[in-house]
Amino acid sequence: MSTYRLEITLPGGATFERRFSSGSLTVGRAPGCDLVLEDAFLSRQHARFTIDGDLLRVEDLDSSNGTLVNDQEIAEPTHLAAGDHVRLSDTRIAIDVVAARPRADPPSDVIDVRAKLGDSGAMTALRPMREILDDEAEAGGEGSDLARYATRLKLLNHLHRDLGRALAVGEVLELVLDGAFDHLQPEEALVFLVDEDCEDDLTLVASRPPGLDQAVSETLREKVMEHGQAALAVDVQSDERFDEARSLLSSSTRSLMAAPLMDAEGCQGMIVLLSRLQVRAFTEEDLELLASIASAASFRVRNLRLARVAADRERLENELRFARRIQMSLLPKVIPQPDGYRILAANTPSRTVSGDYYQIVERRVAGGDGGDGEMETALIIADVCGKGTAAALLTASLEAVCAALLQAGNGAAEVFVEACRFLHQRTPPDKFATACLALLSPQVGTVSFVNAGHNPPLLIRADGEVEELEASGFPLGMVPESDYDAVDHELAPGDLLFLFTDGIVEAENPDGEEFGLDRLRELCVTRRTETPAEIAGALEGALETFTRGEPQGDDRTYVVIQRRPE
Numbered sequence: 001m002s003t004y005r006l007e008i009t010l011p012g013g014a015t016f017e018r019r020f021s022s023g024s025l026t027v028g029r030a031p032g033c034d035l036v037l038e039d040a041f042l043s044r045q046h047a048r049f050t051i052d053g054d055l056l057r058v059e060d061l062d063s064s065n066g067t068l069v070n071d072q073e074i075a076e077p078t079h080l081a082a083g084d085h086v087r088l089s090d091t092r093i094a095i096d097v098v099a100a101r102p103r104a105d106p107p108s109d110v111i112d113v114r115a116k117l118g119d120s121g122a123m124t125a126l127r128p129m130r131e132i133l134d135d136e137a138e139a140g141g142e143g144s145d146l147a148r149y150a151t152r153l154k155l156l157n158h159l160h161r162d163l164g165r166a167l168a169v170g171e172v173l174e175l176v177l178d179g180a181f182d183h184l185q186p187e188e189a190l191v192f193l194v195d196e197d198c199e200d201d202l203t204l205v206a207s208r209p210p211g212l213d214q215a216v217s218e219t220l221r222e223k224v225m226e227h228g229q230a231a232l233a234v235d236v237q238s239d240e241r242f243d244e245a246r247s248l249l250s251s252s253t254r255s256l257m258a259a260p261l262m263d264a265e266g267c268q269g270m271i272v273l274l275s276r277l278q279v280r281a282f283t284e285e286d287l288e289l290l291a292s293i294a295s296a297a298s299f300r301v302r303n304l305r306l307a308r309v310a311a312d313r314e315r316l317e318n319e320l321r322f323a324r325r326i327q328m329s330l331l332p333k334v335i336p337q338p339d340g341y342r343i344l345a346a347n348t349p350s351r352t353v354s355g356d357y358y359q360i361v362e363r364r365v366a367g368g369d370g371g372d373g374e375m376e377t378a379l380i381i382a383d384v385c386g387k388g389t390a391a392a393l394l395t396a397s398l399e400a401v402c403a404a405l406l407q408a409g410n411g412a413a414e415v416f417v418e419a420c421r422f423l424h425q426r427t428p429p430d431k432f433a434t435a436c437l438a439l440l441s442p443q444v445g446t447v448s449f450v451n452a453g454h455n456p457p458l459l460i461r462a463d464g465e466v467e468e469l470e471a472s473g474f475p476l477g478m479v480p481e482s483d484y485d486a487v488d489h490e491l492a493p494g495d496l497l498f499l500f501t502d503g504i505v506e507a508e509n510p511d512g513e514e515f516g517l518d519r520l521r522e523l524c525v526t527r528r529t530e531t532p533a534e535i536a537g538a539l540e541g542a543l544e545t546f547t548r549g550e551p552q553g554d555d556r557t558y559v560v561i562q563r564r565p566e
Contacts, residue, residue, distance in 0.1 A: 002054045003098040008281070011039055011090040016255075016281035018234070019098065024050040027088060028061070035234065041065055041089040049080075056080045056095065065089045126229045129260055132291040169193075169304050173206040176271065176297045181208060184257075184286050186273035188212060193261070193269035194225075196305065202269065220258055225267045230259040230294075232287045255281040259294035263302055271297070320352035320389065327353055327392055330399050336362045336377055338442035340493075343377070344532035345559040348503075348552070355384040355391025356501045356557035357399055361406060374443050378406050381559050382435035382476075383454065383501040390431075398423065398433055398476065412437045412450040412486040416476060420452070420484075423477025432477040436469075436499050438561070440491070445563065447497065448486045452476050455502055458521060460528045462494030462565070466521055496528050496535075497561040503554035504539075509547050519546070532560035 003021040018025075018035060027035045030044035043063035050057050059077035060067035068087040069078050080086070086093040173191050180189055189208045195201035202221065204212070223229050233256040258272045271294050275282065335343050345358045359380040365373040380402055384391045401422045405415040415437060423432065434454035438447045451457070453475035456468035473484035491497065500520070507515040523542055527535050536558070543556075 004049075004051065004056050005096040005098050006049070007094040007096065008035075008037070009092045009094075010037065017283055018281065019283060019285075020049075020051070022051055024048055026061075037088075037091055039089050039091045042091065043089075046088050047086070050077070058086055063088070126223055126227075126231050127287065127291075129228050129230055129262060129291055129295070132230055132288050169301055170206070172297060172300050172304065176293060177206060177208050179293055180271070180273060180290065184273060184282070184290060186257075186275045186282075188274040190272045190274075191261075191269065192272070193301070194267070196309075205269075220272075221270070224258045224260045224270045225262075228260055228262055228267065230257070230287050230291045232257050232282055232284060234281055257282045257287055257290050259287070259291045261294050261298040261301060263295075263298045265302060268298055268301055268305075270294075317352070323353045323389065323392060324349070327357075327396070330396065331358065332360050335360050338362075338375070338377055338440070340564050341377075341440070341442055342532050342562045342564065343379070343560065344536055345557075346536060347555070347557045349555050350503065350552045353389055353392035354555045354557070355386055355395055356503070356555040357382055357384075357395045358499075358557055358559050359399060359402060360559070361403070363406060363409070365409065374441065377440040377442065379438045379440065379499070379559055379561065380435060381454070381499045381501065381557060382433050383503075383555070383557070384433045385431055385475075394423075394427060394431055394433065397426065398435075402437075412439050412448045413484040416450050416452050416473065416484045417482070420474070420476045420478075420482045421480065424480050427477055432475045434475045438497065438499070439486075440561065445491050445493075447489045447491050447561075449489055450484045450486050452482075452484060453478070455500060455505065457497060457499040458524055459489060459491075460496040460498065460524050462492060462528070464525050464528065466525060491561070491563050493563050494529070494565040495563050496524065498524050498535075498558065499561075500558040501555060503552070503556035504543070504558060506554060507543055507547055507556070508550055508553060510550050515543060515546050529565075532562050535560060 003019055006018045006020075006025075007015060008018060009015045025035055026033045026045060026048045027037060027042075028045040028047070029036065029039070029042050033045060041064075043061070043065070045061045046063040047061055047067045048059050050059070057077045057079045058067060058069065058074070060074060065088075066073045068074070069080065070084055071087070080095045082095060082097045084095045086095070176191065177189050180186065186208075190204060190212060191206040192202045193205045195203055202225075220231060224231055255275050256272065258270055260267045261269045261271065271290065273282065273290065331347065332345070335345060337343060343360060345360060347354055347356055347358060349356070357380075359378070361378050362375055363378060364375050382395070382398055384394045384398065386394075398419065401419050402415060405418055410418070416435070419435075433452075435452045436454045436457055437450045437452075438457075439449075440447050449457075449469055450473070451469055451471040452473050453471050456470050459467040459469060461467070467489075469487070469489070472487065474482040498520075505515055505517050505520055519542070520539075523539060524535065527538050530538070539558070
């Protein structure tokens, strides 16, 4: 089957071409025509071109100024051949024949160039990108066709070479627009990319001329990006599918092409070219070239985006590792071991940095006569709301304020009163910390204890009896002011105090079951006569066995204080 090329010259001298190989093509000024031309002396429906078999003919549709073939007015349908020219008012149409590449079976999802949506009558072609690119890979021919494909191959080779040197997505898109304007000569071009953080958002990232702020038809987006089709609309003004994109129609009737930026991983956006019909009406050959340009651009955009993501991830991981080193430096390098006591502590973050922390320091309290008093050991365990970097930053602030208050000689309740006020003044309302503070007086064997909304620590007596040390005030920073009551507990020989964060009891197995407080209590009671190191080892083993490889969902921290048996 032959394909006819109509080279159309408008009254102002602008020239464009239109190809078709079957059916008919109505020409006139009316929006319902297949080819709408801006010629003031053209009738609304002036003439019709029809393909009958392999023959092309033209007939006048009772126009006011008539239809001329080779400068002779016609009254009946007239056959046309290559080299003939038709004049409609002041518009001239030259006829040529293009050798068509054979295709065994036309794809079922290709809409013919004259396909209609409803009664719009608009000339629109939608072709799958994979089909266009496959055709390009198999393209061949003789004479002018071979020269055309050689020129296109040279263009794409230069484009690939230039894109390979581009170091940023913005540079790639500018090179793509350069190629589009050099070889397709649109008046305007727009490139949209899918937002990397939200795939539902489409952002205009480049345009020619710069600064365009154009809407894009949702139907065009669906066809191009979701269905992976390249689109050609000879006249968007008469195609109802573009009604919602009024800015595309603001200056004049336009020809439009669009191609998706897609690869094997999916669609990243699309490129849209626009032109007034008097200046440039795009052809299917133009659409094939745009599809090839878009394919080359998509490959490079994907690689640059992946490279940037990888670089960002590496930088973040380096920053987190550095933050973890700083955080680890805040933990005690050496844990004090008062005479007659064993103390052990551990912190295992669920991520690189932790929202949990513990603090163990020794300080000398003032004596009753103003002289130096006895030594005491302060132990703090805390769990900041949230995880990761934000929680780690709040943890560092909490550690700093508590350390300063302890060094100043404040009692357990006073430390938490001031820490609560400090955090509330400097953090958002949803950021707070649960915490426990124990002041151990080794000589007298007592613990002055305050719990700010934290998991109740377990006080396991030598005989196996268990006490839970309940909260005595709000979590730190949750309210502007909170009173805390310090409660003294005797720590007799053989007694064990186990402080922990909820990452231990809330550890889950693949079935969604939590480790729970009962298992922790039973383990501590059963192993209360062992050393803290042995108890910790047993706990780690029990958690590993219970979770069966399930990823750790929260930070895990614990402090064990054991008074040696006499």
